[in-house]
Amino acid sequence: MQHKDSNIQARIDEWLTPIFDTTTQQEIHNLQNTDPKELEESFYKNLEFGTGGMRGIMGVGTNRINKYTLGKNTQGLSNYLKRTFPEIQPKAVIAYDCRNQSDTLAKLVADVFSANGIKVFLFSELRPTPELSFAVKELGCQCGIVLTASHNPPEYNGYKVYWEDGGQLVPPQDAEIIQEIDSLTYADIKFDATPELIELIDDKIDQVFIERSVKNGSFVATSEAKKQTKIVFTSLHGTSITLVPETLKQAGYTDVHIVAEQASPDGNFPTVVSPNPEEPEALEMAMKLAREIDADIVIGTDPDCDRLGIAVKNNEGNLQLLNGNQTMVTMTWFLLEHYKMQGLKGNEFIASTIVSTPMMRNLAEAYNVDYKEVLTGFKWIAKLIKDFPDKHFIGGGEESFGFMVGDFVRDKDAVTATLLACEIVAYAKDKGSSFYNMLLDLYTKHGCYKESLISLVKKGRDGAKEIQQTMIDLRTKAPKEIGGEKVVLIEDYQESTSENTQDHTVTTLDVPKSNVLIFYTEEGSKIAARPSGTEPKIKFYISVQAPLKEESDYKAVETKLDQKIHAIKSDLKLD
Ligand SMILES: O=P([O-])(O)O[C@H]1O[C@H](COP(=O)(O)O)[C@@H](O)[C@H](O)[C@H]1O
Numbered sequence: 001m002q003h004k005d006s007n008i009q010a011r012i013d014e015w016l017t018p019i020f021d022t023t024t025q026q027e028i029h030n031l032q033n034t035d036p037k038e039l040e041e042s043f044y045k046n047l048e049f050g051t052g053g054m055r056g057i058m059g060v061g062t063n064r065i066n067k068y069t070l071g072k073n074t075q076g077l078s079n080y081l082k083r084t085f086p087e088i089q090p091k092a093v094i095a096y097d098c099r100n101q102s103d104t105l106a107k108l109v110a111d112v113f114s115a116n117g118i119k120v121f122l123f124s125e126l127r128p129t130p131e132l133s134f135a136v137k138e139l140g141c142q143c144g145i146v147l148t149a150s151h152n153p154p155e156y157n158g159y160k161v162y163w164e165d166g167g168q169l170v171p172p173q174d175a176e177i178i179q180e181i182d183s184l185t186y187a188d189i190k191f192d193a194t195p196e197l198i199e200l201i202d203d204k205i206d207q208v209f210i211e212r213s214v215k216n217g218s219f220v221a222t223s224e225a226k227k228q229t230k231i232v233f234t235s236l237h238g239t240s241i242t243l244v245p246e247t248l249k250q251a252g253y254t255d256v257h258i259v260a261e262q263a264s265p266d267g268n269f270p271t272v273v274s275p276n277p278e279e280p281e282a283l284e285m286a287m288k289l290a291r292e293i294d295a296d297i298v299i300g301t302d303p304d305c306d307r308l309g310i311a312v313k314n315n316e317g318n319l320q321l322l323n324g325n326q327t328m329v330t331m332t333w334f335l336l337e338h339y340k341m342q343g344l345k346g347n348e349f350i351a352s353t354i355v356s357t358p359m360m361r362n363l364a365e366a367y368n369v370d371y372k373e374v375l376t377g378f379k380w381i382a383k384l385i386k387d388f389p390d391k392h393f394i395g396g397g398e399e400s401f402g403f404m405v406g407d408f409v410r411d412k413d414a415v416t417a418t419l420l421a422c423e424i425v426a427y428a429k430d431k432g433s434s435f436y437n438m439l440l441d442l443y444t445k446h447g448c449y450k451e452s453l454i455s456l457v458k459k460g461r462d463g464a465k466e467i468q469q470t471m472i473d474l475r476t477k478a479p480k481e482i483g484g485e486k487v488v489l490i491e492d493y494q495e496s497t498s499e500n501t502q503d504h505t506v507t508t509l510d511v512p513k514s515n516v517l518i519f520y521t522e523e524g525s526k527i528a529a530r531p532s533g534t535e536p537k538i539k540f541y542i543s544v545q546a547p548l549k550e551e552s553d554y555k556a557v558e559t560k561l562d563q564k565i566h567a568i569k570s571d572l573k574l575d
């Protein structure tokens, strides 16, 4: 049956030509007979670069992750690399995670690069994404690729692309590469490897990376306190198992308990509904073990080991999950204190993103360091390091459970962040305090913030339309009040405008355009809305705040903040 959209039909027809193998063609025929809707979803567009590389469901079609889409990407990237670095033989390093097909797709990417005369370093086993970012610089590569879909559901895979500084691609380079890819046909892909150009790397990078991570994530905690820090760690079937336990050991942590049921890498993630540390259920097994053995801290990393979920003991002695904003402010504060002790030089900065807690700005002001805020995605934070070579990046992160310590890895890094979290627990032990108490102390000094993220899943082509429509509605029928609080400022990152709703003055936002809306209320609440760039979701980020005089008032203030969040959610019909 012919598809009513001739563009879609032309793509399907192309994929039924002999350039594509018989398995692919057979799969297309099966979809034509059994699932025309899925066929349309698979061909209605090409995969795009989003917040963290290119991500999609594995399967046949131009909008799916398979050997042809990734082959064409790599062919385009090879052409672009050769054009950008005409004087040298470009070098690329490739890593992959635990997902089904990640290893074979990594091999395919290596083959295509080598077929184009590009020198390839390939990890022979799964490894964390931050190690790849490190390896790009360490091996003097011009490019790096990780085959991963991060924390997405099991049916996804993806292609994160790093450039010579170790950070992910940022505009306009991603658009230039897409242009190169789009100018090719599938027949242009060179699949025949030049094996002598592919070098397997393992121990060579592992040990240096571990040593440097230990250095980067160790500060002042005594070895005694480290030994007393009881840690439960889970790799959630992902890559961190290859390095994090060893890194903790080399950093001096001896009381480390790994969740055995989740230690083996597995792309089906059999023990979790979602391998995303943002979801409380992901850490359930780790929490159970931690309660049994009375651990001080629980840490779980996502499949490619760049984000981490943390639980620490609260003042009642119960383990409490923290969100990404809470770990970020505590980690940032710890680093700021450290550098203050050493004597700040005046060129330091911390960084975060527009959808993260405003508390980061307060911290920067209190320590008199610069605060830089960028669009969602660590690629933008990494870009700051590149753009401000004379400035010293202390650290920073995002609400999405990721943190970056200094500039040695140019992406969020759950290896060093794991060490930093444990360091804070150990340091607090030395001081007779706790991680949790340190966070409460920050609330008394810098304002008590509470954040909540609501993600609405809207799958496929129809879902994407619905998400776009919600953004249009929010723009055209912008709320005057949210949760009973008057909206006083609206930032529209697509239009680059910041509008004072009282006097209607408009100023220009000096950041690249992006489909994001942020509403600020009279009472200091902040509500951001944007389509996810990695998953079929629209995300709403709510941040509310109130002063906190004494730590003992925390429960009461928290209840008040929860009520505010509830009112905002019900007003926006998000509950
Ligand atoms: O998914 P990861 O771990 O590669 O992480 C990437 O995607 C996340 C989700 O992005 P979005 O909200 O657009 O879905 C971002 O928060 C993060 O900064 C980025 O590095």
Ligand SMILES: [Mg+2]
Pocket: 149, 150, 151, 302, 303, 304, 305, 306, 307
């Ligand atoms: Mg990840």
